[in-house]
Amino acid sequence: MPRHYHRPIRGVLIALGISAVSAFAQTSPDPASAAAATTAAAAQPERQKQAIDALSSMGRYLRSLSRFDVTATSATDAVLDSGQTVAFLHETDLKVERPNRLRVDITGSRSPKGLIYDGRTFTIFNTVEGYYSKNPAPATIDLLVRELSTTYNIDTPLADLFYWGDGKVDDNTLTSALFIGLERVDTRWCNHYAYQQDGADWELWIQSGTRQLPCRMEIVDTTQDARPRHVVTYHWKLNPEFPASTFTFRPAANAKAIELKPATRTPYEESE
Numbered sequence: 001m002p003r004h005y006h007r008p009i010r011g012v013l014i015a016l017g018i019s020a021v022s023a024f025a026q027t028s029p030d031p032a033s034a035a036a037a038t039t040a041a042a043a044q045p046e047r048q049k050q051a052i053d054a055l056s057s058m059g060r061y062l063r064s065l066s067r068f069d070v071t072a073t074s075a076t077d078a079v080l081d082s083g084q085t086v087a088f089l090h091e092t093d094l095k096v097e098r099p100n101r102l103r104v105d106i107t108g109s110r111s112p113k114g115l116i117y118d119g120r121t122f123t124i125f126n127t128v129e130g131y132y133s134k135n136p137a138p139a140t141i142d143l144l145v146r147e148l149s150t151t152y153n154i155d156t157p158l159a160d161l162f163y164w165g166d167g168k169v170d171d172n173t174l175t176s177a178l179f180i181g182l183e184r185v186d187t188r189w190c191n192h193y194a195y196q197q198d199g200a201d202w203e204l205w206i207q208s209g210t211r212q213l214p215c216r217m218e219i220v221d222t223t224q225d226a227r228p229r230h231v232v233t234y235h236w237k238l239n240p241e242f243p244a245s246t247f248t249f250r251p252a253a254n255a256k257a258i259e260l261k262p263a264t265r266t267p268y269e270e271s272e
Contacts (some may be wrong), residue, residue, distance in 0.1 A: 011176045046187050051177035051193045054206055061162035061212040071239040072158060077228035085226050092157045098145075099140045115156070116249045117144055123249040124154075126223060129145045132251050134258040141187045153263035163213055182208060183213040185233070199223050211238075 003008070004041040022111045055137060065124040072094070090108025095101075100119030106112065106129035111128035117137055125132035137144055176196035183205065200223075205216040219230045 018174045033146050038134075043178035045196060047174060049176045051179045051195070052171055052174065054179075054191065054193055054212075055164040055171070055204075058206050058212045058214060059162060059166055062162050063166065065238065067096065067239050068091070069240045069242075071235045072232050073235075074230065074232035076230045079224065079226045079228055080128045083226065085228055094158050095242060095246060096141065097242055097247070099142075102141050102144070102156075102241075103247055106115055108156065117141065118247045118249075120134070122148075125249065125251070125255075126250075130252065132249065132253060133258050134249065135260055151262050152260060162196055188215050190215040191258065194237075 034252050070093075072092045073089075074092070077085050077087050079085050090106060093103075093105045095103040100117070101272065102117040103114065104116075105114040111126050113126040115126075116123045117126070119135060119139065121134055123132055123134045124136040138147055138219045144158045145159045148156055156174045174195050174197050176194075178194045180192040180194055180203075185188055185205050191208050192199075192203065192205050196202075200219055200221055202217065202219040204214060207213045207215050212235050214234050216233045217231070221228050221230075
């Protein structure tokens, strides 16, 4: 979804393509023509309506949630100068109370940091380095996500998941969309989908049933020879009770307030 890149696995795509044309090959009187058709069909990216609709349906369900807590454990590859690929682990905890309360805490291989929004101000903080920046904020979470992106070039963690099918993501960017099958992700049964778009292959597992929650996502950057991967697993709590202090920032006694300056270039300018 996501300003993140997404796509499927080519081997799976080819296998499905060959399977799809096998019946045609059996009825064709010309073996050479059948072989050519099989090859052409296997090479043609497929956009299954079921797989595309799953993204919109998930987005609608997530936007219907008024209060939730999602923990995402992830491993993100980085390519060293030597060419070796190493993974950095971190955990993101996102607490949301719509329409105007949000808290993000990120821990792992780098300094713990986060974002707190109370409907009037948003605060970005780094607990290890001891700084924070408190700023005026718009009236809703959706407006905050947009302002952070367009003004400060800051992507709100996990935000992209909520915009599929809401006019903020163009499904036409998907060159391929496939339903792979029903699989287990830890204790959950999830529908496995695979997608392709320019620059990335990605897969998404969505919980089956009425609670269409993302269970797992894998993204491969196909612009690099090393094909670095980002893998994340989601765990959800719906309708939790949040103490009032959850969305209140209280700096440590030695914390230093700093100014958050607007970005000199927007994400859209950087992509040109």
